[in-house]
Amino acid sequence: MDNSNGHGWRRWAVAVGAVLIACLARAVLWPDLFREATFMPLFGAVLLSAWYGGLGPGLLAVALGAAFMAWTIFPPLENFAVSDPRSQLGMALYLAFGTGICLACHSLHASRRRQRVVQAALHEVKLREAMTVAETAQLAAEAQRKDRFLATLAHELRNPLAPVRYAVEIARRNPAYASDALATIDRQVDHLSRLVEDLMDVSRIARDRLELRTGIVRAEDVLAVSLETARPVIEGARHRLDIVEPDRRWALEGDLVRVAQAITNLLNNAAKFTPPDGTIRVEVTADDATLSFTVTDNGVGIDANDIERLMQPFEQGVPPPHMASSGLGIGLALSRQIAQLHGGSLVLERGPDGTGTRATLRLPRASDVAPAVDPALPARSSEAISVLVADDNADAATTLRLMLELEGHTVHVASDGEEACQLAEAVRPAAAFIDLGMPRRDGLQVCGWIRGRPWSRRTRLIALTGWGQASDFERTRRAGFDAHLVKPVDSDTIMRALRGEDRSAAN
Structure with a gap:
């Protein structure tokens, strides 16, 4: 001792x-x-x-x-x-x-x-x-x-x-x-856009930066948006789709786009891992506290030992014999993270008869609402205006100019920030689409210069850029932009932003 x-x-x-x-x-x-x-x-x-x-x-x-x-x-x-x-x-x-x-x-x-x-x-x-x-x-x-x-x-x-x-x-x-070539390009660009958005969503969630636009959402609306997005994939594999519709009064409090995105991922997974001419069933059920969206297939199924691993980002299962390896392994991880952000959960298991896979997305239920009445679409403005397009990418500027001219607008194109300021002073446009990463003057400086002119009070300034983090939206808001769109953007979103109907359609 x-x-x-x-x-x-x-x-x-x-x-x-x-x-x-x-x-x-x-x-x-x-x-x-x-x-x-x-x-x-x-x-x-x-x-x-x-x-x-x-x-x-x-x-x-x-x-x-x-x-x-x-x-x-x-x-x-x-x-x-x-x-x-x-x-x-x-x-x-x-x-x-x-x-x-x-x-x-x-x-x-x-x-x-x-x-x-x-x-x-x-x-x-x-x-x-x-x-x-x-x-x-x-x-x-x-x-x-x-x-x-x-x-x-x-x-x-x-x-x-x-x-x-x-x-x-x-x-x-x-x-x-x-016409066929353009249809092909449109489909592939849409695929690339979804791929990039999924990657950005994983990054946003990892850094706790994913913003949910929550509200009372009808279960039937969530299901309709999910099926509209996933139906081409399901029909392309010749699967039979069985749908058990929810009660039209059922609702949840959440982000319609994100919840539909989570269910779409489950439907796409079911379509991918089910051999052609299979069956996919989607069902919405409810109890006092929970709404459940269940997707069941008769495909290759899932090993219980792989469930937790496949829920991690960038992890993939072994591709079945009927398909080549594809995808980044993001879908399931993103769906679970979206569910957790809403206070819910995602459960994967073998199908009820021991074959296939059953995925259940459970979300907190809100109080019942009155059945929806389809609203009339807003009238499209046909008024032609003067528009400035400022982008150092010549192809991007040219295609946007053509799109706007097809709508009847007069378009002026600048290839750098200095030229954009000179054109703006000369034509005093009613609206301007401005890229942020231009030479000589960047988009934020161009916005500040335009906002310093008395005539710009009625000019709508729209940032059109590849920068899409929350901090980027805040920077453009402080600079004086009226809207912030993240490339690539479809024509409908461009026109809505031009009419002032959406500040951040691509957030």
Whole structure:
């Protein structure tokens, strides 16, 4: 036992107590027993004091024992002076042996402390080695996942770009096929847009930046939007689609676009992992607190051991024999995260008959609402106005100009920020689409310059850019833009922004 670094006063109390007991044993209890071994009780007290308390208490026990012997044993008695040569020799031997005992205990304790330090250091080294091995394995796994993701991303981006290039070449060689070529380009651009938006959504959720535009949403509206988006994929695989419609009064509080996106992902997954001519069933059920959207297929099914892994971003299952590997492994992870943001959950399991997969999206239920009445569409404005388009990408500026001119507007194009300011001053447009990343003056500077002119009070300024983070929307709002659209944008969104019907249709 080594208490030389702790227990404070107890170390010294043990030394004093041990010497008192030894003196009592020597002088009162067993004087005859220790007559020939005068030092034995005191050596025991010194050993106990040095072993328990360390060097200091041990030396104190030696000193107290020497005082006891000088006073009671060595002549002259009751005097601390030791004058007899034989007594002096005995005192010297006692002090030497007592000090030796103290030093031996101190050395032993120091050796044990060093041993413990070495053992702790070795344990720490082993822990660090184990952590290093684990971290190395984790880094290697992450690097492998990153490489696999980048390879998959490149594959997914190349897939739609190939038909776009072919369609352009076909339309160039034979204008008679232009309509089919344009339809192909439109489909592939739509696919690319969804791919990029899914990636951005995963990033936004990871950084807690995904904004939900919540409100009371009808279950039938959510289902209708989901089916409208997923139906081409389902019909393309010749699947039969069974729909159990919800009660028209059922509703939830959430973001219609995001909830529909989550269900669309489930429908697309069911279509992808079910062999052609399969069956997909979508059903909406409700209890007192929850609305459940359930998608069931009779496809290849899901292994229970893979469920949690497949819920992680960029993880994919083994593609079934009827299809090649495709997708980024985002859909399920995104659907679960959207459900969790709404206070709900996503559950995956085998189908009820042991085949296929059943995915259930559960969301908190809101109070029932009155059945919806289809609203009349707003009238489209046909008033022709002067529009400025500022973009350093010549193709982007040209195609937007053509789109606006087809609507009857007069369009002026600038290829950099300085030219945009000069054109704006010259034509004083009613609206302007401005890219943010232009040379000479960026889009924010152009907006500030225009807003500094008295005539700009009635000019609608729209940021049209590839920057789509929440901070980018805030920057354009502060600069004075009326709307912020994220490329690529379809023509309907362009026209709504031009009419002032949507500030951030592509948020």
